[in-house]
Amino acid sequence: AQTVTQSQPEMSVQEAETVTLSCTYDTSESDYYLFWYKQPPSRQMILVIRQEAYKQQNATENRFSVNFQKAAKSFSLKISDSQLGDAAMYFCAYGGGSNYKLTFGKGTLLTVNP
Amino acid sequence: EAQVTQNPRYLITVTGKKLTVTCSQNMNHEYMSWYRQDPGLGLRQIYYSMNVEVTDKGDVPEGYKVSRKEKRNFPLILESPSPNQTSLYFCASSFGMGAGELFFGEGSRLTVL
Numbered sequence: 001a002q003t004v005t006q007s008q009p010e011m012s013v014q015e016a017e018t019v020t021l022s023c024t025y026d027t028s029e030s031d032y033y034l035f036w037y038k039q040p041p042s043r044q045m046i047l048v049i050r051q052e053a054y055k056q057q058n059a060t061e062n063r064f065s066v067n068f069q070k071a072a073k074s075f076s077l078k079i080s081d082s083q084l085g086d087a088a089m090y091f092c093a094y095g096g097g098s099n100y101k102l103t104f105g106k107g108t109l110l111t112v113n114p
Numbered sequence: 115e116a117q118v119t120q121n122p123r124y125l126i127t128v129t130g131k132k133l134t135v136t137c138s139q140n141m142n143h144e145y146m147s148w149y150r151q152d153p154g155l156g157l158r159q160i161y162y163s164m165n166v167e168v169t170d171k172g173d174v175p176e177g178y179k180v181s182r183k184e185k186r187n188f189p190l191i192l193e194s195p196s197p198n199q200t201s202l203y204f205c206a207s208s209f210g211m212g213a214g215e216l217f218f219g220e221g222s223r224l225t226v227l
Contacts, residue, residue: 004156035215045204045218091156095216101147101172102206102216104156 002027004094006105013082014113020067021077021108023092032096034068034075039107040088048090051075079110087112116141120205120219127195128227135190135222137205145208146188147216150174150201157204163188195226 003026013019025034036048051059051068059066063080079086092105118139127133139146147162149172159172163182177199179191188207192199205219 043202043221043223045206045221047215050215093157101159101162102149102157104149104158106154106156 002029002094002096002103004092004103004105006090006092006108008108009106010109010111012111012113013079015082015084017082018078018080019082019110021079021090021092021110023075023077023105025073025075025092025094025103027073027094027096029096032094034066035093035095035102036064036066036075036077037091037093037104038086038088039091040085045091049077053096082112084112084114086110116217118205118207118217118219120203120222122222123220124223126225126227129196130194133192133195133224135192135203135205135224137188137190137219138186139188139205139207139217140186141207141209141217142185143207143209143217144185146182147172147206148178148180148188148190149204149206151204151221152201160190160203192224195224197226200224200226 005024032053034051038046038048049061049064065078067076089107089109091107093102095102121136148160149157151157158174161180163169203222206216208216
C-alpha cells in the first residue's frame with residue numbers, strides 16, 4: 001500500500017521569504033501523480049501544484065515549485081516570496097493505482113509571520 | 115461554474131439517527147469519492163465510484179454506505195451514526211483514472227452526539 005509522509009507538522013516563515021515543505025512517499029508503481037493541496041481556514045481543498053511521475057521536469061506554478069526526486073521518492077514544495085495568504089495546512093498527496101485513490105499525508109501547518 | 119456541491123455543510127445529530135450527505139458535481143466526471151478528515155490523520159478515503167452503478171470500498175468504509183444511480187450524484191449514507199463518525203467529510207470528483215486532479219467540495223462538518 002502507498003504511504004505518504006510529511007515529517008514537518010508545523011512550519012513558519014517570514015513574509016517575503018522562502019520556505020520548503022517536505023514530503024516522501026512509498027510506492028511500487030511506476031506511473032502515478034503527486035499533488036500539493038492547500039487548506040486554508042475556510043477548509044476548502046485547493047490544488048496548488050501537481051507532478052506526473054513520468055515527467056522529469058519539476059512543476060512550477062508562479063511562486064510555487066516542486067523538487068521531484070523519483071528515485072528517492074521525494075516531493076518537496078517550495079514557496080517563494082511567501083505571502084500572508086499562504087498561511088494554511090498543506091497536504092501532500094499521491095495518486096495512482098486502479099482505483100485512483102489519493103493517499104494523503106498528515107499535513108504541514110504553515111504560518112506566515114508579517 | 116464547475117463545482118462539487120455538498121449538503122449539509124454543518125450537521126449536529128444524535129447516535130443512531132440515519133442521515134445522508136448529498137454530493138453533486140456538474141463537470142460530467144466519471145469518478146467520485148468520499149473522504150473524511152480527522153486531526154493528525156489527514157484525509158482518508160471512505161468509498162469511491164468509477165462510474166454509475168460501480169462503487170467500491172476505500173480505506174475506512176465501516177459504518178457508511180454509498181450509491182451511484184446517476185453520474186452527477188454520489189450520496190454518503192450513515193445508517194446508524196456513532197460518535198466516532200464525527201468528522202469533516204469531503205466529496206471529490208475527477209474525469210477518471212490517470213486524469214490527475216481531484217476537485218473537492220467545500221466539506222461537511224458532522225457532529226454525532
